[in-house]
Amino acid sequence: MAADKQYRVVGTRPIRHDGVDKVTGEARYGADIHLPGMLHGKVLRSPHAHARILRIDTSKAEAHPDVKAVITGVDLPQVADKVQDLGEMVVNLKDESNRILATGKVLYEGHPVAALAAADPHTAEEALKLIDVEYEPLQPVLDVRKAMEPDAPILNPNQRTSGIGAGDGKPSNLARHFRHERGDIERGFAEADAVIEREFITSMIHQGYIELQNGTAHITPDGRLTIWCSSQGAFSIRDQVANICNIPLSMIKVVPMEIGGGFGGKTGVYLEPLAALLAKKSRKPVKMTMTRAEVLTATGPTSGSYIKCKIGAKKDGTLTAAHVELYYEAGAFPGSPVGAASGTCLAPFKLDNVRIDGYDIVVNKPKTGAYRAPGATNAAFATEGVVSELADQIGMDPIEFRQKNAVQQGDRRADGPLFSKIGHVETLEATAESPHWNEPLEPSSDPAKKRGRGVASGFWFNGAGAATASISVFADGTVSLIEGSADIGGHRASCAMIAAEVLCLNAEDVKPQVGDTDSIGYTSVTGGSSATHKTGWATHEAALKVKAEVVNRAAKMLEVDPDEIEYHDDATLSAASKPDAKLTFAQVAARANSTGGPIVGEAGLSTGGAGNAFGTTIVDVEVDVETGKVDILRCTTVQDVGKAIHPSYVEGQMQGGAVQGIGWALSEEYVYSGEGRLLNASLLDYRMPTTLDAPLIETIMVEVANPAHPYGVRGVGEVPIVPPVAAIAEAIYNATGVRMYQAPMNPAYVLSRIQGKA
Amino acid sequence: MKDIEYAAPRSLDEAAAILNERGSRARPLAGGTDIIVQVREGCRDIDILVDVKKIPELSAVQFNRDEGLTLGAAVPCYQIYNNAEVAQAYPGLIDAAILIGAAQIQGRASFGGNLCNASPAADTICPLIVHSAVCSIYGPDGSRAVPVEEFCSAPGQTVLKQGEFLVSIALPPPKPSAAGRYLRFIPRNEMDIAVAGAAAYVELENGMIGSARVALAAVAPTPLFVAEIGERLAGQDITDETLREAGEIARAAARPIDDMRGTVEHRKELCAVLTRRALKGAIERAQENA
Amino acid sequence: MAEKRRVQFIVNGDKAEVYCSPRESLLEALRDHLYLTGTKEGCNNGNCGACTVQLNDRIVDSCLVLAVECEGDEVLTVEGLAGENGLHPVQQAFLEHAALQCGVCTPGFLVASKALLDANPNPTEHELRYFLAGNLCRCTGYDKIVHAVMAAAQTIQENE
Ligand code: FES
Numbered sequence A: 001m002a003a004d005k006q007y008r009v010v011g012t013r014p015i016r017h018d019g020v021d022k023v024t025g026e027a028r029y030g031a032d033i034h035l036p037g038m039l040h041g042k043v044l045r046s047p048h049a050h051a052r053i054l055r056i057d058t059s060k061a062e063a064h065p066d067v068k069a070v071i072t073g074v075d076l077p078q079v080a081d082k083v084q085d086l087g088e089m090v091v092n093l094k095d096e097s098n099r100i101l102a103t104g105k106v107l108y109e110g111h112p113v114a115a116l117a118a119a120d121p122h123t124a125e126e127a128l129k130l131i132d133v134e135y136e137p138l139q140p141v142l143d144v145r146k147a148m149e150p151d152a153p154i155l156n157p158n159q160r161t162s163g164i165g166a167g168d169g170k171p172s173n174l175a176r177h178f179r180h181e182r183g184d185i186e187r188g189f190a191e192a193d194a195v196i197e198r199e200f201i202t203s204m205i206h207q208g209y210i211e212l213q214n215g216t217a218h219i220t221p222d223g224r225l226t227i228w229c230s231s232q233g234a235f236s237i238r239d240q241v242a243n244i245c246n247i248p249l250s251m252i253k254v255v256p257m258e259i260g261g262g263f264g265g266k267t268g269v270y271l272e273p274l275a276a277l278l279a280k281k282s283r284k285p286v287k288m289t290m291t292r293a294e295v296l297t298a299t300g301p302t303s304g305s306y307i308k309c310k311i312g313a314k315k316d317g318t319l320t321a322a323h324v325e326l327y328y329e330a331g332a333f334p335g336s337p338v339g340a341a342s343g344t345c346l347a348p349f350k351l352d353n354v355r356i357d358g359y360d361i362v363v364n365k366p367k368t369g370a371y372r373a374p375g376a377t378n379a380a381f382a383t384e385g386v387v388s389e390l391a392d393q394i395g396m397d398p399i400e401f402r403q404k405n406a407v408q409q410g411d412r413r414a415d416g417p418l419f420s421k422i423g424h425v426e427t428l429e430a431t432a433e434s435p436h437w438n439e440p441l442e443p444s445s446d447p448a449k450k451r452g453r454g455v456a457s458g459f460w461f462n463g464a465g466a467a468t469a470s471i472s473v474f475a476d477g478t479v480s481l482i483e484g485s486a487d488i489g490g491h492r493a494s495c496a497m498i499a500a501e502v503l504c505l506n507a508e509d510v511k512p513q514v515g516d517t518d519s520i521g522y523t524s525v526t527g528g529s530s531a532t533h534k535t536g537w538a539t540h541e542a543a544l545k546v547k548a549e550v551v552n553r554a555a556k557m558l559e560v561d562p563d564e565i566e567y568h569d570d571a572t573l574s575a576a577s578k579p580d581a582k583l584t585f586a587q588v589a590a591r592a593n594s595t596g597g598p599i600v601g602e603a604g605l606s607t608g609g610a611g612n613a614f615g616t617t618i619v620d621v622e623v624d625v626e627t628g629k630v631d632i633l634r635c636t637t638v639q640d641v642g643k644a645i646h647p648s649y650v651e652g653q654m655q656g657g658a659v660q661g662i663g664w665a666l667s668e669e670y671v672y673s674g675e676g677r678l679l680n681a682s683l684l685d686y687r688m689p690t691t692l693d694a695p696l697i698e699t700i701m702v703e704v705a706n707p708a709h710p711y712g713v714r715g716v717g718e719v720p721i722v723p724p725v726a727a728i729a730e731a732i733y734n735a736t737g738v739r740m741y742q743a744p745m746n747p748a749y750v751l752s753r754i755q756g757k758a
Numbered sequence B: 001m002k003d004i005e006y007a008a009p010r011s012l013d014e015a016a017a018i019l020n021e022r023g024s025r026a027r028p029l030a031g032g033t034d035i036i037v038q039v040r041e042g043c044r045d046i047d048i049l050v051d052v053k054k055i056p057e058l059s060a061v062q063f064n065r066d067e068g069l070t071l072g073a074a075v076p077c078y079q080i081y082n083n084a085e086v087a088q089a090y091p092g093l094i095d096a097a098i099l100i101g102a103a104q105i106q107g108r109a110s111f112g113g114n115l116c117n118a119s120p121a122a123d124t125i126c127p128l129i130v131h132s133a134v135c136s137i138y139g140p141d142g143s144r145a146v147p148v149e150e151f152c153s154a155p156g157q158t159v160l161k162q163g164e165f166l167v168s169i170a171l172p173p174p175k176p177s178a179a180g181r182y183l184r185f186i187p188r189n190e191m192d193i194a195v196a197g198a199a200a201y202v203e204l205e206n207g208m209i210g211s212a213r214v215a216l217a218a219v220a221p222t223p224l225f226v227a228e229i230g231e232r233l234a235g236q237d238i239t240d241e242t243l244r245e246a247g248e249i250a251r252a253a254a255r256p257i258d259d260m261r262g263t264v265e266h267r268k269e270l271c272a273v274l275t276r277r278a279l280k281g282a283i284e285r286a287q288e289n290a
Numbered sequence C: 001m002a003e004k005r006r007v008q009f010i011v012n013g014d015k016a017e018v019y020c021s022p023r024e025s026l027l028e029a030l031r032d033h034l035y036l037t038g039t040k041e042g043c044n045n046g047n048c049g050a051c052t053v054q055l056n057d058r059i060v061d062s063c064l065v066l067a068v069e070c071e072g073d074e075v076l077t078v079e080g081l082a083g084e085n086g087l088h089p090v091q092q093a094f095l096e097h098a099a100l101q102c103g104v105c106t107p108g109f110l111v112a113s114k115a116l117l118d119a120n121p122n123p124t125e126h127e128l129r130y131f132l133a134g135n136l137c138r139c140t141g142y143d144k145i146v147h148a149v150m151a152a153a154q155t156i157q158e159n160e
């Protein structure tokens, strides 16, 4: 299933350019920095989920001979109440400042209250015990429904509800209530032969990147700040630090180190502003890294949620109406991904009568961050779950049911926008034809083990944005490529392939690297599945400029008009009037300095036209009906990937997303005590899938090219996490006959459902 | 991590002297897979780690079919399962050795360390109990022996007195028509702490159950030896009903708590299921071992 | 303060010496004293395998070993895998099979995979998954890692 156009390099599988460094240990990640005279910073965090800070006494820590700087909330400049767009999330700067270092109140366990720097990390950690903080503990609120009750403890007395219900003037934990509405749902439900209404609960969960958050800062006496860190976007980190620390952005250089996974969780700053302030105070470089417990308690996991979903269908399978209510935990400050959830939850279905209510609710948990298709997985668990139940009730095959209602180009998405070219129908067809769907699932010989198969679909918008790429030609006929997108999953190789495609070189002839914020133009974060779309496009434009200049130089060398030059697929150039004089790209490159100077091409652009992605997952499970344990036997993920630039890394995104979905479905959850303490802040008890918890993941790439992109690129990273939770719930139902309304579907829950107790 | 000292004595007496002098501020270090984490995370406040791996008695594995097995307290798991004779003689122990952590942990973690860590969820303790293993303890007053089922006194606490430490664990010689089995329940397939576990050891006589021992993990403050199951099973025919009854005794005996790893209800249910399955597994092995 | 100690050991075939306090782990000795930052920290308590190194004949989580315990020992890290003839077959296979995305888990997987193939040159998929269960990867879903290690096994056998 290939996008129509044939390419030389695009669509092949070269070895990634940064690969050797990453298999030899040469690649340098943020925590690998060592600077002369470097100090180590550590953060003192709140042990309470909700408390007033009555007093902070840092004098003992300051008196410690090895402690070189101590900071608290008062060291942060006052910032304005204004919003900043982080690509996948929009944040308020005042909240951000408060999140970086608390003043007045702490709002979640792990909320930073002070930081210090000392000669080595152990000394720094021990010295934290010398800081005295007096708290007045307050009642925490941890659940979205409780947070909305009239007598709930209020996190922020200045917060009023915006959107629907605004204006009663009372402080509220409900930050925003919005509604998308089309048609007439009452009439739609009346037309239905079957209406199903269910409630779903999902736990807060974490991105689980293996690399811990880190940041190292150095300030020169004239005030120039350099930050080394692992993030999804160096420019965004620069801008956030500039805003929070009130430093002109031109005084800050952010050097992107290799990043050990982000999945949305490394778009916001955590340690960088603290390291900068400590570096300023101590006049030494300061390195900070989090422990795993800090990462789990105090970075930005994704929202837990409570979702009510009601959908109606006719006997022939036509959907008639849907009403979805999405209640999302924002964490300590507003800004859950409930908006994205509302746009994704019904996107696969053609529907004329829809109402979607979104509620963004603060609770005493860490401020949520983006996580792979933010908000979409929770919502799909609910909507796809009800759709599966409807299909089952009217006796229709679940794929056929989805095909019957599938959106296509020109249809309206449930929350309003019109779809451009999309491949949902094609992915469903590929799913129905897949080997997995057509091979029967053999029952287990063990009577305690029941097997079942499930299927579900999902949607993600995908992203575009500002990006810059710069290509310089080397004298030996190879080129360097500097681009601005942080490379999380191998997109640097894709950009190099695009440059090679344009210039008719081999992928290996392009040397890509990610530039720092002083050496390459602005590039927005690697998020929303945008990097290959936007930076690939910028690379394409930069390469076209190089190509044009190479043509000019060849014309000069051959003494012909540039229009006469033909640039051949093998990177040779010729002119019809000079049939014997053929030039190679390398020959032109070698003469560059004498034919007009170094050859460079640069492009900065803001792309639009992100192509939406649809995916469908098929999964087979085996349920031990005596213990409630669920094992995944087989999993196939089918996705419209637009054009796969480097298919291996597209498959990798699909497989990685699927297995994260398996973790979400079965074993990952934030377990809080009643006081709001996270009880499982370790990778022992925050259970991400191991090698033994996932099968090989079959992938089917459906290539419906995105007509708005020069190569047909759609983002690929996010949608594969959307369907698995719902697909697994459906598979468990088909194995056991009981429906699942909670994620994770951990053994205790599954067993209690099987035994009819929950 | 707080500042700590390190000592690496080479003899039992040297170790006993340091441990006695430093009392509760000292702690032996074997594989370190628990104690290092506990000190680092501030859950055990001590001043000195006493590395016992350089003491010959703690690193030895001695086995012969007449006298049984003596397992040095610091012997890492991999040396147990890689020892073909031991693996063949005590498959019920190997069940535990291969599911503690993964390869990296098995390269360091020891049965002795697991025992002294005294977690109710420990994977080695129940199998040792059902194999009637005995701890050999050394201290300022010399040696003493304590059956494994009496070794743990509370979560994280043992009967070891000031200056005492575990030297080795002795198992009786393997018998024909007898075998053990350990099963644990975890939400993933690796790397978890048991939500519940059951170890069973069965000796068959004339195709019937001659004697049986069952112990349960993670359902009481210490690993729980359930003597009633042995009493109920002795002399019984092997039927599904007998095994089911054994499971019910286990369910009744279990005194679990609700925590983030499991609920009371789920753990009790698991005790019944795992006991039945572990007994069945032990019986099958014993039959093969006839 | 506990007295610092001098620890002499062999790292990737070369003599190495660190002067460290007893609370410092082998992982810290490698990264912060010897600047061998290829070995990564993902949890510092034995649950992720990012810090996997070979200590004498076994793989260990270097975050769970004190540096002072290593006097006289031999340590192999990811930096020591490639030899005179270039990359180790496991490294080559990870490249060819796209078995890394962010690459932060990769050093641990490579050291563990090499140890697996040294001990069991022809593992089944289950044996391989069992041996590597202490190494978490959040990016790949393990599929391509499994394929890469299988392929490396084959290459090693063909080269023999
Ligand atoms: S850092 Fe050592 S196992 Fe995770």
Ligand code: FES
Residues within 6 Å of the ligand: A210, A260, A261, C099, C100, C101, C102, C103, C104, C105, C106, C136, C137, C138, C139, C140
């Ligand atoms: S490649 Fe990123 S964690 Fe494995």
